[in-house]
Amino acid sequence: MVIQALSFSLFALVAVASGVMVITARNPVHSVLFLILAFFNAAGLFVLMGAEFLAMILVIVYVGAVAVLFLFVVMMLDINFARMRQGLLRYVPIGAAIGLILMAELVLIITSWIGAPDGAQTRPMPPISEMSNTEALGRILYTDYVYLFQASGMVLLVAMVGAIVLTLRQRGGVRRQTIGTQVARTKAESVEVVKVRTGSGV
Amino acid sequence: MTSIPLMPALPEIWLAAAGMALLMIGVFRGDKHTRSLSWLSVLVLLVAVFLVINGASGRTVAFGGQFVTDAFAIFVKVLVLLGSAVSIVLALDYIEREDMGRFEYPVLIVLATLGMLVMVSANDLITLYLGLELQSLALYVVAAFQRDRIRSTEAGLKYFVLGALSSGMLLYGCSLIYGSTGATGFEAIAQAVADNEGAASIGLVFGIVFLAAGLAFKVSAVPFHMWTPDVYEGAPTPVTALFAIAPKAAAIALFVRVMIGPFGELVIDWRPILIAISIGSMGLGAVAAINQTNIKRLLAYSSIGNMGYALVGLAAGTESGIRGVLIYMAIYLVMTAGSFAVVLSMRQGGKMVEGISDLAGLSKTHPAMALAFAIFLFSLAGIPPLAGFFGKLYVFLAAVEAGLYPLAVIGVLASVVGAYYYLRIIKIMYFDEAKEPLDKDAIGRSIGTVQAVSAILILLFFVWPSPVLTSAAMAARALFPA
Numbered sequence: 227m228v229i230q231a232l233s234f235s236l237f238a239l240v241a242v243a244s245g246v247m248v249i250t251a252r253n254p255v256h257s258v259l260f261l262i263l264a265f266f267n268a269a270g271l272f273v274l275m276g277a278e279f280l281a282m283i284l285v286i287v288y289v290g291a292v293a294v295l296f297l298f299v300v301m302m303l304d305i306n307f308a309r310m311r312q313g314l315l316r317y318v319p320i321g322a323a324i325g326l327i328l329m330a331e332l333v334l335i336i337t338s339w340i341g342a343p344d345g346a347q348t349r350p351m352p353p354i355s356e357m358s359n360t361e362a363l364g365r366i367l368y369t370d371y372v373y374l375f376q377a378s379g380m381v382l383l384v385a386m387v388g389a390i391v392l393t394l395r396q397r398g399g400v401r402r403q404t405i406g407t408q409v410a411r412t413k414a415e416s417v418e419v420v421k422v423r424t425g426s427g428v
Numbered sequence: 429m430t431s432i433p434l435m436p437a438l439p440e441i442w443l444a445a446a447g448m449a450l451l452m453i454g455v456f457r458g459d460k461h462t463r464s465l466s467w468l469s470v471l472v473l474l475v476a477v478f479l480v481i482n483g484a485s486g487r488t489v490a491f492g493g494q495f496v497t498d499a500f501a502i503f504v505k506v507l508v509l510l511g512s513a514v515s516i517v518l519a520l521d522y523i524e525r526e527d528m529g530r531f532e533y534p535v536l537i538v539l540a541t542l543g544m545l546v547m548v549s550a551n552d553l554i555t556l557y558l559g560l561e562l563q564s565l566a567l568y569v570v571a572a573f574q575r576d577r578i579r580s581t582e583a584g585l586k587y588f589v590l591g592a593l594s595s596g597m598l599l600y601g602c603s604l605i606y607g608s609t610g611a612t613g614f615e616a617i618a619q620a621v622a623d624n625e626g627a628a629s630i631g632l633v634f635g636i637v638f639l640a641a642g643l644a645f646k647v648s649a650v651p652f653h654m655w656t657p658d659v660y661e662g663a664p665t666p667v668t669a670l671f672a673i674a675p676k677a678a679a680i681a682l683f684v685r686v687m688i689g690p691f692g693e694l695v696i697d698w699r700p701i702l703i704a705i706s707i708g709s710m711g712l713g714a715v716a717a718i719n720q721t722n723i724k725r726l727l728a729y730s731s732i733g734n735m736g737y738a739l740v741g742l743a744a745g746t747e748s749g750i751r752g753v754l755i756y757m758a759i760y761l762v763m764t765a766g767s768f769a770v771v772l773s774m775r776q777g778g779k780m781v782e783g784i785s786d787l788a789g790l791s792k793t794h795p796a797m798a799l800a801f802a803i804f805l806f807s808l809a810g811i812p813p814l815a816g817f818f819g820k821l822y823v824f825l826a827a828v829e830a831g832l833y834p835l836a837v838i839g840v841l842a843s844v845v846g847a848y849y850y851l852r853i854i855k856i857m858y859f860d861e862a863k864e865p866l867d868k869d870a871i872g873r874s875i876g877t878v879q880a881v882s883a884i885l886i887l888l889f890f891v892w893p894s895p896v897l898t899s900a901a902m903a904a905r906a907l908f909p910a
Contacts, residue, residue: 334634384536388566390532
């Protein structure tokens, strides 16, 4: 129990601290690295809750793909972050006002919230001794939630088609590999035997 | 093994499969076949209409309560499918002329329509969100479809950023509702509300507020309307027509289903929100349109105003109110399709023009088109005996029946103010001298057909209104189980 509580405090503390660093770090590359740290700690929290599948997915998808993509974007695009932040001060009052309103609403909700009696503790369903997370998720994903699963698939398809429509351009003057022509070449048309006289070149 | 019944969702499955098949055809045949692919897409949508009409007419819940189809869903789905089909027809000539003749255009519209059907049949907060995202994502892309024109890309980007913000609000609302009721299914939420004897906790009320804010963005109601004029003006005109037709019907239907279904007992809690939204929309739609010089911007403000009138019926929260909303949306769709068919015919010297002053002298150069546009504008202004008058009549009657007299009075006043700018266009068309007449050959056969059919429907609605009235009444009754 003590180890569990300690590791929870550690993960939670580091996650919050690195979250703060993400938005305060001056160097955008550092921001992304702190984001990765936050993801790792969130994965740790998932493991503590017994949701090992989600923890793995978080690391693989968010750290492995999303964060690396962010890094690429930050490093490849020449964005002047100092200039982007110039207008920031102008929007601070309105941003702070909206933040305060949301905060007040959250406080109101939390103070009036009554938890369901049997929802007080987190526990995996079904118990981990009977079935692993992955199996439990797989069992409902393709049965109870097949409609939503397929709908998400369509959303991803649209995203893919959209990205291609908006960015793919057929450029002229590009040399492309045509395997058919390459394979069909014969020795006669591609090899030429030349007798080179010494000192004169081809 | 238990089997999952798929039949209730047959139209959705058909659209998804056909959309992917169209995509494959497009990829293999290339952009040269965009026109035939567009007609194929229209056919696909019409087959879906057939499947919807021939599906189960009673209330059917499928996929463990995530999906519902009833008379209400059938009515709106038919509207949405026909609206999408018309907007593909309207785009046929335009996309070839204006350098957007790529095969993805009709395919994306089919996929967006699939999202709209999912929205209309949503019976769960997750389904609601997924349908909305599927629709919006496809629409963001088509808004930016002219990727080399700065106006189009700006419209797409603006729509995307603000749409993402509204999705965030909507999700926040969903999570608050889930947190306070412990359920995402609409029936379970309704049960949780009923168990609480109709008294909503603060968390639930905030959840409803955020959900309503997200949905108000999608129907472009005040105060979440800011994106509408810019996106309508910047997006290619057939895309604007699509935005004004099908997604509006789907979003209003979703709004109605969410408010009446799970939160029907909390009508006292959400009614003030809807009254405020609808008064704001009607007022802004009437006043802000007066100074516009661009016809697309004007129609954007007009659509904001029209959403305000439709929401009057929802604010009433009664069966006759919902019937009013449905009748209003059906008529609004026809009027809007017709108006955009006219806007799509506005060309001078082979180039599209969008200024209201370019319509001057239209009655002499294009008498038939001027007459059709005049019919749409009179109808939008709510002049009897055109269809638009009846649309307004039913929502205002419902508001009066529900005791919302101030709302009905403000609605009538707003529609009087709004009549001014519609009549101004008619004055420009009929009494101003043309500086440079519009092209004679600008009206293609398909667009001309849309103009003529819409004009006849609007003009003769009062002769035989019963098909729309009875099916809308049936649809509204489906939401109020006795």
